Amino acid sequence: MSELINNREHRQELLKEVIRELHRGRTVDEVKQKFKDVIDGITHTELSQIEQELMNEGLDVKEIQRLCDVHAAVFRESLEQVKKPETIPGHPVHTFKEENRAIEKHINENLRPALEDFKRNGTAESASELLKHINLLMDIDKHYARKENLLFPYLEKYGITGPPSVMWGVDDEIRELLKSIIKDLKEYNVNRKSDVIEEVNKAINKIIEMIFKEENILLPMALDTLTEDEWVNIMEESDEIGYCIVSPQIKWKPKRENVKGAEEQKLADETSNGYIKFDTGILKVGEISAIFDNLPFDITFVDKDDVVRYFSNSNDRIFARTKAVIGRKVQYCHPPASVHVVEELLRDFKSGKKSHEDFLIKMGDKYVYIRYFAVRDENGDYLGTLEVTQDIAPIKALEGEKRLMS
Structure with a gap:
């Protein structure tokens, strides 16, 4: 840029x-x-x-x-x-608001009529139709993920942490409600009809309230706080996460020029082409980046102050990462409900009580192995935490031997 x-x-x-x-x-x-x-x-x-x-x-x-x-x-x-940014196609605020209009339209024109039909009939067919519209509404997860992983980090840099934390908690409540509704409709039991109706109405109300909070509190506050180049960064990173129901048709292109001049950029480019010396060899910056991005697993490094400093960028990452997390406290990169687990793990690493911790999660056909390692220097002083994430389902499926090249 x-x-x-x-x-x-x-x-x-x-x-x-x-x-x-x-x-x-x-x-x-x-x-x-x-x-x-x-x-x-x-x-x-x-x-x-x-x-x-x-x-x-x-x-x-x-x-x-x-x-x-x-x-x-x-x-x-x-x-x-x-x-005004909200009137400029491609600007992140315009995109957020366009998604909100699409969500409202889907709720009013599709979801509410399907819910009324389900109330009247309560048949498996009406449950299936309702499920179809709830599944599309679940696309809202991408809207919330962009807000949490792209917009919130910039607000945090300006000391605005309260509203993002509260909103993320409500976003998670909405996600869980929609997942619960989907489960109930897939395994539809007529005895739970009233519970499903109550849950759907609750989800709709929470989503409409969140739209109001975004457009009357969050987005105006962000527009007053973030610089144009920060909005550009958010736009550039948004494709990584995806969009809800609708997506921007064009890229927003601000008119500002680089008034700092080409010489400074040239100097930075020349520096980045140099070698870095290690105990066991030397590598160029580009080579190091390519090596990390081609590892058969994802890595993320959090420094001793709990700040995210690096993540590898492979083509098939298991969990989405955007450049907006760089410089962000790792606690803010997790839903509020799981922050206490993160903090406990970091305390154990810093105190020396533990040097690693492992987790296993089933995600569809993936079997995700998440490993955390305390990174220490030659004196044993804590430098940070390394997260290594890998889908081990293909490894678990291995049998026999393979001694010849494919």
Whole structure:
């Protein structure tokens, strides 16, 4: 994403310099010409924040007031062109809201009529029709997964942890409700008809409430907090998880240019092409990445401060990972209901009580073996935790010997 302004602080400094130059006597046309790239795409909120920061740094409020019309003149063209993100196809907020409209439409046009038919008849056929619509509604898991694994990590970086944690807990309640309904309808027993009706109504109410909370609390808060480049990152990572009922038809392409210049990127590229020396050999960064991504299992590393620092990126990962988890506390990467297990495991590793822990989970035709290892240095000091995840079903099925190449 070299075409984007990918450094929040750098952009803010340039925007402040725009206003400083106006206060030094430069004309509107001079400043607009010099700072054209950084001015493009500025929002009203961003302009207000920049003015506030300059006042915090000592610029007299009266001086700001004196030239506020001049500030507006510099940014007016850009401000007038800025569309609200929720109206821009491909922007993550637009996608979240489009999914919500599709969910509401499915509930009102398909699910509620099927539920009414089930109430009247309670036959196996009406149960099967209801199950079909509940199965489609289960697609909401992707909507929630993008919210939890892409949007929440950025909010957490700004210290906003309360609402995400509460919402994730409710998301899980909805998931469990839908799974329970699906199970009851697959094994339909007429004696549980009233229970199924109650569960479906409860799920619908919770989903509608969650839509309200997303669009009136979560998304406005995120729009006020996240930078444009962070929204771009969310968009780029969204395909990895998938979409609910509908998906964006186009990619959102912001207009911002990389005002930091090509030289800095060139320097970074040259550095990344160097070798890294190990005790048992040397490898290039690209070679290390390729090796990890071709391992027959997935790995994730969490450092000594419980921060996710790395995950391998194989083509057939068992559990979805997005780059948004990098730099995120591992506790926030798990549903609230299981955080206590994570914390207990990390305490045991840090104290030296344990050095590894294993889990086994059946997932359809997969038999998932999840192993956690405490990573320690030569002095035995704890450096972090390594998670290794592998589908061992093919291994369990092995018999005999194989001594010849296929």
